[in-house]
Amino acid sequence: MTWTPLSERLPSLPLILAGPILRKADSMTVTVWLALRRACTVSLQIYATHYGNGLELSHLLLGATQPTVAIGKHLHLVAVTAYAQTPILESDQIYAYDLVLQDSSGSYTLQQALDTENTGSTCISYFPHRLPTFALPPHDLNALKLVHGSCRKPHGGGVDVMPIVDDLIEQHASQPRERPHQLFFTGDQIYGDDVADPLLLALTEAGDTLLGWKEILPIDKPDGRVPPLYAQHLPPGERSNIAENLGGFTAGLRDKPENTKSHLFSFGEYCSSYLFAWSPVLWPEGFPQGPPYRDGKRAKQWTQEVAALQTFLHPLWKVRRALANIPTYMVFDDHDISDDWYLNLAWCLRVLGKPLGRRTVQNGLLAYALFQAWGNTPEQFEPSQPGAELLEAAQAWSATAGTDQAAAETIARVVGLPPADPETGLPQFRRDEQTWILDRDPGALTWHYIVRGPRYEVLVLDTRTWRGYPISGKPTAPPMLLSPTAFDRQIRHSLRPLGTPPPKQTLVIAPTNLIHLSIIDKAQELSLKQGKVFHNDVGDAWNMHKEALSELLAALFEHRRQVVVLSGDIHYGFAAQLYYWTRPQLTSPDEIPHVLVQLTSSAFKNAEWKTQIIHTKLKSLAPEQPQDWLGWWRSPELIEVQITPGRWRTVKLEVEDQVPLIRQIQTATGSEALSWLTAVRQPQFLPDWRYRIEWIKRQPAQPAFNNRRLPWLQAARPIPRGWQRRLTGLSWLWRNRWLQEGEEVVGYNNFGIVQFRHTPTTPPVVLQDLYWCPPWNPDCVVTSRFCGSLIPQDGQPPIPVLR
Incomplete structure (x- = not known):
């Protein structure tokens, strides 16, 4: 298929470019986010459903109307929030919502705004009424289901597992206690630094088209004779030197300049990244072919990236539907702006000290505010709040094609x-x-x-x-x-x-x-x-x-x-337990116990060969060991007890002169005949706090969806390349289920569902089920469970008192 720029396709596209995305939702408020290509007044209506199962609409519960914000000539955003004076939405019920969009030419239903004659019918519902639905979290903690995941790079390794969330909602669409209740994106919803070359081509053109103007990028040239620099002057695959030398960015410093060869710079590029990540509407039917556009090795890489992007696009409609049907919360990590964002003082100085670096961070943060933060905390965007000031400044800055310096300064201040x-x-x-x-x-x-x-x-x-x-x-x-x-x-x-x-x-x-x-x-x-x-x-x-x-x-x-x-x-998922004890009275050995369970899920789409190796039983050759860490608010006197056949002795240990002092120790190590341990002579030298880290074992994989093959998975499976192709050459071994049943991590693309279990007869635990696609059956989905105890442990200090 041939490449057609958005500027030529825009008039034929539907009114809604991305969304609806269901954002903050609780018993008194519901927020829905939309991106439109024309200015509209958007009305949100929340409906009850008969018997609370979502099948048929009942009465209207609450509603709200809000105008869009003109971020560009053809990009209008809104996060419309319906408020109730008292709690009106309940658990164990399925609610539906509808949208009515009004512009200068008329009124449109949600379905009319989603469809065009060319695109056909857009499906964002699981029911005949064709409206999106949701269920609030239950009062019974045992029935709560939270989804979490991170790191979704369109051309990243492996299959995008985000569409599986749609399959889960669809499976239990009419069961308010069974369908997932909330979705948490925990970072790297987009990648500002690592962008596929063909995708950047589309993002740059789409950003300029949607804004209706081209941003002049500031560069560090004091003579004032340098011509204006636009994003289009920095073609895909050619941005590494600009990113490092004029922007100060560090993603390419690890001898990998390809990580920044298509770094985002302009505000339009950041906006387009979200629109392309969440909706198929703006995607072109095809990209320019590699050989005419690139030569030799780079042409091959271009073609490979196009293939990866097409597998990402294929099930993107399912991602869009999922986001419309579950309350979704987001937070940034570094790649939402650029790799290593604010990592250390050196990064801040080298990037924020350069005009291009500072502008890029500002563009990324402004886009984050509009596309992510607005729905997290819509109350911050109410009149007289900082978000409202930001929306006004963003409109003014865009309306003047980025020349309103006062508006730009307001944007910088508010973000x-x-x-x-x-x-x-x-x-x-x-x-x-x-x-x-x-x-x-x-x-x-x-x-x-x-x-x-x-x-x-x-x-x-x-x-x-x-x-x-x-x-x-x-x-x-x-x-x-x-x-x-x-x-x-x-x-x-x-x-x-x-x-x-x-x-x-x-x-x-x-x-x-x-x-x-x-x-x-x-x-x-x-x-x-x-x-x-x-x-x-x-x-x-x-x-x-x-x-x-x-x-x-x-x-x-x-x-x-x-x-x-x-x-x-x-980029791998696991679970770990951290037991924590604190000693409130320095003269007493008594401790107060606590417990923390860390549940990690990564990546939605960014698998690496390293994570897939540690996923296997090969990792059992070097299993994770428990760790004991001790902390003091004053310098302790520590001794080491050395036991040898027939005798034992104590040696005073050197202790760093710093407060607080935090030190890892080994508990009794060795055998009965030959061992050593750390101890203290006086109770006042026992640690003021301590913690122990233990890894939670990954349970054997279980089939999801009754081991049913998911048709979209076969079409979305990426073509093996590089290290993936080499592993495929050993497929008879690599696809072996025994080898793939490691005990610590999930190294394939995954997301997690978090649940709790606590009954009068069983101790409380937290469960994380990681969903992933196994190499032995790649058209199916399996889950790996991690079970963590939520009971603090009473335990003896890891170091004894020797008087």
Whole structure:
């Protein structure tokens, strides 16, 4: 099929370009997000259904009307929210919603706005009434089903598993307690840095067409004689040097310039990325062919990327339908802007200190606010709120083709960009105890938020823009992912008792992990010593900054005994248990126990050969071992007991002169005849807090959907290339189920469903079922279960007291 630019196709496209996407929904509010190609007034109507099963509409419950915001000449966005004065929507019921769109030429039903004569009927419903539906979370925690996942790159490795969410909703569409209740995107909904060349071609052209103007990209040339730079001047596959040298971006510093060869820069490109990720409407029927467009090896790569994009597009209609039928919450990680975004102080200085780098971050954050954050916290976009100011500024900036400098400055301020030093152009910081944090306006949007359910709460953390960079360390030193102020605002304030009993269960969305594979930890420690922090994202994991991790645990457990953390980022899924003890009285050995379970799901679509290797039983050759970490607020006196045949002796251990002191210890190691352990002589030297990490075993895979083949999977299966092709050559071995039943991680594309089990006769547990496509039966779906205990453990300290 031939390439036809959007500018030629736009008049024939439907009114709705992307959406509807169901966003925040609770007993009093429902928010629906839409992207349109014309300005409209959008009316949202929420209906009950007969018998609460979704099959037939009943009476109207609530509604709202809101005009769209003109982000571009042909791009109009709205997140319309229907409010009730008192709780009106209930659990265990299925509700439907309808939309009516009014413009200068008339009124349109939802289906009319979705369809055209050329596209035919667009399916976003599971029922004959053709309206999207949803069910609120149940009061019974045992019936709650939360979906979470991250990292969805259109040309990433493996099949996109996001359409499976649609299959799950469809399977239980009329059962309010069985269908998934909420969906959490935990980061990297788009990739600003790693973009396929053919896709960038489409994104650049679509962005310029939808906005109706071309953004002039600022570059660092002081003589003022450089001609204007537009995105179209930076063709696909040719952006690596610009990204690194003029933008300061670091994704290509790991000797992989191909990671930034098609980096996004313009606002239109970022907007188009979301529209292409969530809807098939703007996609062209074909891309230019590789050989005429590229030569030699690059032509082959172009053709391969086109093939990968086509497999991504094939089931995209299912992704669109799923997003219309489940309340969806989102938060950024680094790739939503660019790889390593705000990783450390050095990144902030090198990127925000360059005009192109700063503009790109601003464009990415503005797009994030409009496409993701608006639906998370619609109350922030009400009149007189920061979001409303941002919408007004975005309209003004776009209406003047990006020349309204006052509007641009307002955008930068409201999305939280730090002011630039007028002399150096570098970003400004301010002190937060022993860290530097990016300065921001007090009226900037807040990216972290809380989702409250009937018996649970979900804290969604912003661990990107509230980092604490060490004052005394190198600019590349790992940061605190939350500064001291952020710990108070995002965690302690949110969990502080309000005069009512706390929820039965607390969950936390942490886009980057608290716990990693040990080999990843060692690789990052080596990279840190070598100064290659951008090679392995050194500083993005909580455990790279032990003081910050201990502060996180202390903040979480100040008012909660058990916590579940949902995370993503690392392109494999797993579960781990963290038992935590704190000793409130320094003179007493008595401890208060707590428990945390980390559930990681990654990636929706970005499998790598490394993750598929550790998925197998080969990983059992080097299994993850339990870890014991101890912490003191004052320097302890530690001894090592060495036991040899016929005798034993004690040796005083050297202790670092720092507070807090955090140290990993080995419990009794060796045999009865030859062993050693760490101990203290006085009770006051017992640790003030400690924690133990244990990996939860992955249970054998179970078939989903009654082992039924899903037709779309066969068509969406990517063509093997590179390392995938080499593995295919050993398919007789690689596809062996025994080999693929590893015990620790799921290394194929996956997403997780989180459930809880607690009965009067059984202890409380949290379950994570990871959905993935097995190589031994690639047209089917299986689930791997991880079961974590939610009971804090009373246990003896790992170090004895020897008097």
